[in-house]
Amino acid sequence: MQDKLPIISLKDVSVYYTVEGSEVKKALDGVSVALKAGEWLSIVGANGSGKSTLAGILMGFIPLSGGERNIPAKRIIRGVLQQPDAQVLGDTIEEEFHFALSHLHISNQDKESRRREAMHIVGLHHAPATAVAQLSGGQKQLLNIATALAARPDVLIMDEPAAMLDPDARDRLEHIVQTVTSKGTAVIWITHHLEEATLSDRIIAMDRGRCVYDGTPMAFFYPLTAEASIQGDVLQQKALQSPCEQLGLEPPFTVKTCLILKQQGKLQHVMPLRPEQLAKEVSRW
């Protein structure tokens, strides 16, 4: 992936709001991001850190106060918002796809086959004439993901997409993201649940409008350096805090468990992110 050029980028972007007459609120403050084809990027951070503002800039509905937004017109960018109802335009599933695909110069037959394919990918089996109002919150979210996928986007941006999904649908979504990224779509997944960030290629962590971490999940969740001291004749190594801990964010359960085992002198040389990886290491040991 390293040799690929970015497909979209933001350079030193800022978004300021004037609140209560004169005070300037910096929702984003000098953030630069470059995204490559097929990359899976997670954006994490506390409430109000600027994640949704960053997504809004990439989707083009939040204007910049400063900096550059480099998104070629030919790029297809689709977003899935936190609240599924905020995005629904049609009365029926068929209408929803009609709106989502209306700008594409493809035949009605192609549109229909894209609808069938996208519904199958997200695991919705409703008839096209089904009223959107009949769907649950999670099903509406899956429908929004399906309409976004049907456009075959270069970049898919999802803001807390799994918030309303049951564990099966969340697992399916992770699998969908793995499939679409392997075909070249870049995915940006905003989340508070850091378990969801463990499969991504890269994490960006936001703090008070600034990007304070941009790197691999492993280096985000595990402290890579240790403080060494000699006590008596014995070298003691005390692990420093990981970027995740420094930001006061809750690490995934697997990471927390492994950090406890490390404090007990076990599993010193491994850094599992997923439960199955931890189980494998524990069973070896």
Ligand SMILES: Nc1ncnc2c1ncn2[C@@H]1O[C@H](COP(=O)(O)OP(=O)(O)OP(=O)(O)O)[C@@H](O)[C@H]1O
């Ligand atoms: N229209 C607005 N007017 C004034 N301030 C705003 C506006 N939109 C966002 N902000 C402020 O900008 C900051 C970043 O907001 P943003 O929604 O991007 O954060 P977030 O990380 O997505 O938060 P959350 O996790 O709670 O969704 C917050 O302090 C918020 O109050």
